[in-house]
Amino acid sequence: AAMVLSLLLVYMVMASQFESFLDPFIIMFSVPFALGGVILMLFFTDTNINSQVYLGLIMLGGVVVNNAIVLISYFRILMDRGAGLKTAVLKGARARLRPILMTTCTTCLGLIPLALGMGEGAETQTPLARTVIGGLAFSSILTLFLIPVIFTGLEEIRKQYKTRRTSITSVALVLVCLLAGLSMPVHAGETKKITVTEAVNMALQNSEAGKIIRLKRENAESVLGLEQSDEKLQVYSEIGASDSKTEEDMEVSLTAEKSVALKNIVGLKSLTDLVNESTMKITLLDLEAQESGLIQEVISAYQKEILTKKDLELAEENLERSRRFYDEIMTKSKLGLTSISDEVGAEAQAAAAETSVNRYRQLYRLARISLRQLIGVEAEAELELEPVAGAIDPHKLVLESLRREAWSKRADLRKAQEDVYRSENLLKLARLSQRVGISLNWSMEKDDFETGVALTNQNGNDTDEWRLKGSVKALPYQDPERIGSDPEGTLKLSLKWTLFDGKARRERVKQAELLYEQKTTELSKLQKKIDYDVEAEFFNYQNKLDEVKNGAIQVRSKKIYLDAAEAKLKLGLVSVKEVLDAQADYHQALVNCERSKNELYLAEVKLLAASGLLTPERIMQSQK
Secondary structure, eight states: OHHHHHHHHHHHHHHHHHTOSHHHHHHTTHHHHHHHHHHHHHHHTTOOOOHHHHHHHHHHHHHTHHHHHHHHHHHHHHHHTTOOHHHHHHHHHHHHHHHHHHHHHHHHHHHHHHHTTOSTTGGGTHHHHHHHHHHHHHHHHHHHHHHHHHHHHHHHHHHHHOOOOOOHHHHHHHHHHHHHTOOOOOOOOOOEEEOHHHHHHHHHHHSHHHHHHHHHHHHHHHHHHHHHGGGSOEEEEEEEEEEOSSOEEEEEEEEEEEEEEHHHHTTOOOHHHHHHHHHHHHHHHHHHHHHHHHHHHHHHHHHHHHHHHHHHHHHHHHHHHHHHHHHHHHHHHHTTOSOHHHHHHHHHHHHHHHHHHHHHHHHHHHHHHHHHHHHTOOTTOOEEEOOOOOSSOGGGOOHHHHHHHHHHHOHHHHHHHHHHHHHHHHHHHHHHTTSOEEEEEEEEEOSSEEEEEEEEEEETTEEEEEEEEEEEEEEEEOOGGGTTSOSSOEEEEEEEOOSOOTTHHHHHHHHHHHHHHHHHHHHHHHHHHHHHHHHHHHHHHHHHHHHHHHHHHHHHHHHHHHHHHHHHHHTTOSOHHHHHHHHHHHHHHHHHHHHHHHHHHHHHHHHHHHTTOOOHHHHHHHTO
16 A cells, blocks of 8 residues: 555656656556566565565655656657657657666665675665665666657657547636636747757758658658569459350459569669669759758858847947937037037937847848748747857868868769769660560469469560569459360460661660760769869858958957047047947947858858758757
């Protein structure tokens, strides 16, 4: 009873903390396996069951759930950040493996002296320690495998049906509130912090563009499966009946057929298989390039929102500074210390600053909408963007190394290489049409079945690769007059040699040759373009680095000049116009500096894209 009560209390506490009945239910699956570890430990250590063992079991009810709590809570955190179910489970289990092992090992190692009976009176506590060690170790090992599997299965079921039963208490509470005329307060959505890595993952998982890429990838795999289905076993049934004045005939048959390329039998791939696989690879590489383009678009929109927000903040600071300076000028004008031009200049400066704030406010709103559309969330969702960190160490940049990376990892280059390989195989297939068509058939008919085997290089009216075709036809019911018509079987050899086909074979070979030459030329052109792109983006990145350094120097210089001008104005050594110009120059220097930082990061992204290194993994690694 005490054990059941302790488990019930543990479940109630977890349900209140998780605000869910499902997650604690999954976590409680780790408790029964602790009992298996306890039994094994007591058996191998020859320990009797006593009150200390029961105390250990009660303790285990609250201890073994900790590892599952760590896993489930982290799974939920990753899913709230936009990760998919499988991604969250794999990443969460990998990230929480070390903490779980550390806590389990420290607990077990701490109880070892007590389990060995060291010290005065330790014998009485030995069963308790052995119980906890056995149950905790055994349950922790199984938890690492069991909990992710159960969580994934139940989450998929929950998402499939999307139905949750409301408890009787909740229904009653709602009815009471409605009858009493009480209104439930509606709170605005909390601001959620996201990183550029999470934004990219959300775009790939939630946006329309990411969904289109996934559907195209699945369709490419389906097309390959459809092309390969011709070489798989096909079974079909036929029923035929005829009725005339002279005779009546009826036949029921079940036929199994299979055709396989001769190269496949000896463990090689046929030219048709190679062409089909190349077609799928070309599609997947094209989708990989589209995915890289989507990543680059999301990063640009992410950085644009950060930049416009910073521009808005700088514009608001400039507006506040302009208004404060305008108030000082108007105060001095009452004392007759300023001229009309000074007052008008200060007023114009404040009006221009206010116009700039309104403009940047609109730009910031448009940038917010653009990013949220790309990552697939509501336009009014409150997101706090974490600042981005560079993924490249400027001191380790080597142009030749980037060029080699581009040659090996650029998706468009690998697609062009696969195009050349596919066109080469198509040319080989086209040249097969110039050979003599040969078909060697053997068939046998018995009372209740027919069978046949054919070795041929003909495919319709064209000559193709050598293929082996076989068929078996069962005849459970047929016309009695046909029974036993061909007991020995038939061997048939046919040769097909097309004498004139309107130059179709020659044109087919010519087209394949032209296609191969075209793809080879396109590959050579793309290789030169990639070399140019990498070098251009490399020097553009170096230039942006210099602009950032120069921008920081300009900000410091304009700030010193502004402080000096304001100090001289108080002494009457400079005019108001000079101070206004200094304020405008300082604000512009701040804007240019922030813009240079933004352009530096975008130049870095373009350099990664040109080098074929712009992947979600690389972006995630740069943010750690």
